[in-house]
Amino acid sequence: MWDEGPHVSFTKHDYVKQLFADSVGQQFNEFATIVGNYFRGCWITHPAQVSLHQVPEPLRSQCVDSFLKTRRGAGTAADKPADFQEWLDRAFGPIFAENLPAVYTRKYWTRNPRELTADWIGERVHMPSVDDVLRGARGPLGKNAHYITKVRYPTRGGYQAFATKLRNEANIHFGSRIATVDLIGRRVILENGLEHTYTQLISTIPLPEFLRLLPSLPATVAAAREALCCTELMVINVTARHPTRRPETWFYVYDEDLLSTRINFTERLSPHNAPPQTTGIQVEVYGSRFRPFAGDVTALTRQVVNELSAMGLIDGPDCVDAHAVHIPWGNVVFDHDAKPALEVIWSWLEQFGLSRESEDTHPLTNWAEGARRSTSAGPLAFAGRYAQWKYFWTDDCVLRGQQLAENLSC
């Protein structure tokens, strides 16, 4: 059983927890994750910034020195960092920042940290205390510092089983492709010629694709659309005919010369995901217009299998079945162009009934009760990670749906 990219639910929201649990008739696994990092042949507990004892010398001492110097220096003021590079340098010191997270940023986000903003971070990257870094440089920290501690995953049916209730109770017409959206006449015209009129339209289509469905765009809006950047993924699914060789649920790969970026073991999520005595390894490889995939799918798959062999995850390239799945929409990239581009797009769409919201150009949404209810949905609204151009997890998408449903005017 392969998910479209590895997924687990780590939501803190009771509404989503209950919806997902009801969707699978309470049949889910809840477990503590073991998250790791692979760095130049070493296995490092996650987050690596508080597990420096597993980083080889002399880099370990250089990381500690640079961290302490940074924290004691003038650069620790609470003023807003200009970009992700500045955030990393201040949080970890420049040596650790350059050797691990900056490299990972280039692989995962396909951009340099200098090119990204710092407003998407939230609790996603752990900001360590001095005490934790020093203790973690001497030996195991003895506590979980990762923002994900316990996760849930359906016992059977893969991650999509959590959407069963939503899917079964919705009126969905599959197999209809949209030709045009007429925002003036409030019509959606399908490729088969059928037309649907609407009083309120909620789009979950990735925003650049939605804009392509409009008959014409002003040049400024077309330019803003082109400025938006999202990564794409090649997920390499590998089945090895032996049990997993590692204890991790998933881990991150920091070496820049390895394509593998995040690696997940499917049978760790549910034993029903893989036949007994096999391991299902999902490897994420990222690309974008800034970092196109190197080589064709066959070459890429072969390289990833060789990397798994070199990391000791499979007993050899010949004991596996491997196939690649292309996922066109991966992670919205929060570079310096994204916010101004969204401002242009949302402002232009206002004339067609879009109600501007307080955080509509910000990567994150505050789901606190008051903030959630203050939204009023007009004739045109957007919902989801790619439609709203947000750093959303699945629970954010569900909550957005709930928010819009509560605020519909009809």
Ligand SMILES: Cc1cc2nc3c(=O)[nH]c(=O)nc-3n(C[C@H](O)[C@H](O)[C@H](O)COP(=O)(O)OP(=O)(O)OC[C@H]3O[C@@H](n4cnc5c(N)ncnc54)[C@H](O)[C@@H]3O)c2cc1C
């Ligand atoms: C590799 C990876 C791992 C992730 N892991 C996790 C995780 O562990 N936990 C978690 O909570 N979240 C995770 N996420 C995030 C989660 O997948 C997203 O937040 C969520 O799926 C986004 O839902 P959505 O409805 O916004 O987009 P989607 O589910 O992608 O829906 C967009 C829809 O638009 C359709 N579409 C595209 N173009 C058109 C068009 N022209 N016309 C009509 N329809 C179109 C697509 O077919 C698609 O169905 C992960 C994401 C990725 C990429």
